[in-house]
Amino acid sequence: MAAPKxxxxxxxxxxxxxxxxxxxxxxxxxxxxKKEMTVEKxxxxxxxxxxxxxxxxxxxxxxxxxxxxxKAVYEKMQNIAEDFGFDRIDTPILEDASxxxxxxGKVTDxxxxxxxxxxxRDADKVTLRPEATASVVRAYLQHGMWNQPxxxxxxxxxxxxxxxxxQEGRQRQFWQGGFEILGDSSPVIDAMVIQxxxxxxxxxxxxxxxxINSMGMPEDRTRYKMELVQYYRAHRNETCEQCKARLxxxxxxxxDCKEEGCQPIKANAPQIVDYLSNYSRDHFMKVLExxxxxxxxxFLNHTLVRGxxxxxxxxxxxxxxxxxxxxxxxxxxxxxxxLLIEELGGKPTPACCVAPGIERLILxxxxxxxxxxxQRLPKVYVAQLGxxxxxxxxxxxxxxxxxxxxxxQDFSKGSLKAQLESANAKKIPFAFVIGQKExxxxxxxxxxxxxxVQETVDFNKAPQILKRKLxxxxxx
RNA sequence: GUGGCCAUAGUGAAAUGGUUAUCACGUCAGUUUGUGGUACUGACAGUACGGGUUCGAUCCCCGUUGGCCACCCCA
Numbered sequence: 001m002a003a004p005k006x007x008x009x010x011x012x013x014x015x016x017x018x019x020x021x022x023x024x025x026x027x028x029x030x031x032x033x034k035k036e037m038t039v040e041k042x043x044x045x046x047x048x049x050x051x052x053x054x055x056x057x058x059x060x061x062x063x064x065x066x067x068x069x070x071k072a073v074y075e076k077m078q079n080i081a082e083d084f085g086f087d088r089i090d091t092p093i094l095e096d097a098s099x100x101x102x103x104x105g106k107v108t109d110x111x112x113x114x115x116x117x118x119x120x121r122d123a124d125k126v127t128l129r130p131e132a133t134a135s136v137v138r139a140y141l142q143h144g145m146w147n148q149p150x151x152x153x154x155x156x157x158x159x160x161x162x163x164x165x166x167q168e169g170r171q172r173q174f175w176q177g178g179f180e181i182l183g184d185s186s187p188v189i190d191a192m193v194i195q196x197x198x199x200x201x202x203x204x205x206x207x208x209x210x211x212i213n214s215m216g217m218p219e220d221r222t223r224y225k226m227e228l229v230q231y232y233r234a235h236r237n238e239t240c241e242q243c244k245a246r247l248x249x250x251x252x253x254x255x256d257c258k259e260e261g262c263q264p265i266k267a268n269a270p271q272i273v274d275y276l277s278n279y280s281r282d283h284f285m286k287v288l289e290x291x292x293x294x295x296x297x298x299f300l301n302h303t304l305v306r307g308x309x310x311x312x313x314x315x316x317x318x319x320x321x322x323x324x325x326x327x328x329x330x331x332x333x334x335x336x337x338x339l340l341i342e343e344l345g346g347k348p349t350p351a352c353c354v355a356p357g358i359e360r361l362i363l364x365x366x367x368x369x370x371x372x373x374x375q376r377l378p379k380v381y382v383a384q385l386g387x388x389x390x391x392x393x394x395x396x397x398x399x400x401x402x403x404x405x406x407x408x409q410d411f412s413k414g415s416l417k418a419q420l421e422s423a424n425a426k427k428i429p430f431a432f433v434i435g436q437k438e439x440x441x442x443x444x445x446x447x448x449x450x451x452x453v454q455e456t457v458d459f460n461k462a463p464q465i466l467k468r469k470l471x472x473x474x475x476x
Numbered sequence: 477g478u479g480g481c482c483a484u485a486g487u488g489a490a491a492u493g494g495u496u497a498u499c500a501c502g503u504c505a506g507u508u509u510g511u512g513g514u515a516c517u518g519a520c521a522g523u524a525c526g527g528g529u530u531c532g533a534u535c536c537c538c539g540u541u542g543g544c545c546a547c548c549c550c551a
Contacts, residue, residue: 051525057542109549113477131551160551165477167544174551242548256549306550317550330550357551385510418505420512435510449512 058164058172060359069362072372074157076203077177077356080196081155086179089154091135093161097125103134103344105309107250114162128161133310133337133353134344136180141346150183151351157358168363169328175358182341185350187283190314190336191290193354197318197332198296200356205370207321208331210296213304214284214313215252216276217338224275225251235265255303271302280313287314306333310340314352320364331364332356378408379470381423381449385416385435393434396444396462403463405472423449430469432462 055061062070081088097117104111116128129135136154139145145152157177166172179196181189194210201208215221229251232239239254239262246253257266276284291298298316306315315335334354341349365372380400384393390411400407410422416433423431433445433454444462446469447454457465 051541054524054542114549162550163477164549165547166542167546170549170551176551258547328551332551355551360551383511414509416510417512422512424512431512433511437510445511447511452512454511 056172058166058170060171060173066362068372068375069365070358073204073358073361073365074177075373076200077155077157080199081179084153084179084192084196086153086155089136089139089156090158091129091132091139091156093129093159094126095129095135095138097127099134099138099344100127100130103137103310103340104130108308110162110308114164116161116163130162131160131308131355132156132158132176132178133180133340133355136178136353137182137341137344137346137351140182140341140349141344146183146346146349151189152182154180154182156180167328169357169360171359176355177358178353178355180351180353182351183349184352185283185338187286187314188290189352190283190287191294193334193352194287194291194298194316195294195296197316197334197354197356201318201331201361201364204361204365204372206331206361206364206368208318209321210298210316210318211301211304212288212291212298212314212316213301214273214276214280215305215311215315215335216272216280217312220272220276220280221252224270224272227270227275228252228254231270232265238262238265252305255305266303273302283313306335310337310343311335312338316354318356328360328363330357331360376406378406378426378428380405380407380430380432380466381419381426381428382407382409382411383416383419383423383431383433384411385414385433389434389436389439392439392444392459393432396432396434396459400463400466403467405463405466405470420449430466432466434459 078088097115100111100115106112110130115130117125120126136156140152140154155178158175159173160176161173163172164170179193181193194212198208198210216224229247232243232247232251232254236244240257240259242259243254243257243262246257252272254262255266255269273281273284288298288300301317304315304317306317313336316333317330318332320329320331332354334352336350336352338350339348341347341351364370382393382397382400384390393409394411397407397409397411408423408426408428410419413419413422416435420431429449431447431449433447438444438456438459441456442459443456444459445454446457446462446466448469
């Protein structure tokens with residue numbers, strides 16, 4: 001990606017040599033900049049800092065050419081959310097740092113090495129949110145949403161921040177959408193969240209695999225961790241250094257190890273499903289049954305351990321089906337968080353969530369060149385010649401809009417040639433042309449840009465005639 | 477956070493330790509002050525930043541910044 005445009009050359013030239021002995025003759029056509037203006041005040045601007053101000057590492061502009069994708073994904077999220085009865089919520093990007101320290105767990109990677117935490121001007125410790133679930137829970141508590149009919153179903157869309165080393169599909173500011181269901185412990189909730197996620201990807205045509213596991217409740221995990229640690233201790237000579245370290249700090253993380261040598265040990269390691277209480281196991285089985293009923297394929301992955309402490313019971317991750325898609329294959333993650341709300345000061349309230357990564361979904365859509373809904377494009381271009389006709393053209397443009405016909409124009413341009421060129425470049429099927437003659441006659445030329453055929457029509461009837469041409473006016 | 481690769485107009489490429497850094501696309505203007513797609517002419521725009529080596533650096537070296545890749549981890 002190249003750096004943006006530099007500052008204009010003429011300005012640079014004038015400031016760069018304020019005491020030039022001999023001004024070289026200015027090239028014909030070069031814009032003339034008044035010398036006195038810059039020579040008199042050579043102050044700050046006279047010391048040009050060539051360093052280009054550029055994006056902070058891991059930040060990205062979403063350029064106009066990409067908005068097409070963003071809009072499509074946004075509308076799909078919104079559509080699914082509304083179809084499933086979710087209300088929209090927007091929470092601030094900046095939150096009290098302790099929200100995430102308490103919410104996500106202090107030994108998680110996100111909190112330990114990725115979170116943007118700093119003191120603001122009041123010396124308050126604030127955080128750029130690394131995810132939104134904690135914020136949604138905060139809002140749920142702060143606004144007494146437990147007094148609303150349960151479950152409360154919310155969806156969001158916005159930027160998240162994690163200070164990581166960027167690469168494709170991994171940024172420091174990235175966007176997530178999300179579905180949250182608070183106040184219901186039924187496994188059908190888990191299944192529904194997964195179903196919504198599945199629809200999001202499949203309706204775009206992105207093939208995905210849903211990895212699913214249960215992490216049980218803390219008691220289950222404690223029991224399991226003991227077994228796991230015991231098992232790994234027995235094999236301590238065969239594991240990598242990292243696994244040994246993990247075993248001390250966050251034992252379940254050993255299941256994430258990709259080290260070749262650790263694989264056999266990992267494969268025979270105790271599985272958490274065998275240590276779940278009846279309650280947790282029944283819940284998990286129910287979730288899987290619902291998914292079976294819905295025909296949603298899943299992959300039972302007992303090494304799936306998610307990076308946030310707040311998860312309980314069901315956890316899942318959506319992964320691209322193709323192997324060769326690079327390393328950023330995790331498109332989305334989610335799960336149940338039955339204890340988070342209590343942890344953040346509410347009464348015990350079960351909940352479940354999912355957070356699809358928007359950039360990664362868009363990356364998939366682009367890589368696979370998947371079709372998206374058609375864009376709303378102008379149907380007609382309004383061209384004019386000279387000031388008198390420009391006024392009429394402006395009126396026509398307004399009328400077209402009122403009739404619901406999307407039009408385009410470049411009223412600041414003079415030549416008809418340039419205007420038709422513009423219409424052509426934008427592939428606009430029709431053009432209205434108004435010149436002196438048409439103004440006097442009260443007419444306008446309607447040109448079919450495809451065939452070049454044009455006819456003169458009455459100015460006042462133009463929108464209706466065009467409507468008929470476009471087939472927008474249905475025969476009665 | 478660790479390691480590696482990379483950085484030339486808006487985009488994609490080319491070139492060189494020595495005048496003015498090349499080409500294509502692009503953008504703007506023009507080739508009849510009333511007609512687009514083709515053609516022609518012209519203009520615009522660049523060696524990321526800072527330092528070092530050198531008579532001389534866009535080229536060699538170091539640093540910074542940024543991108544990409546792998547790991548960590550995840551979205």
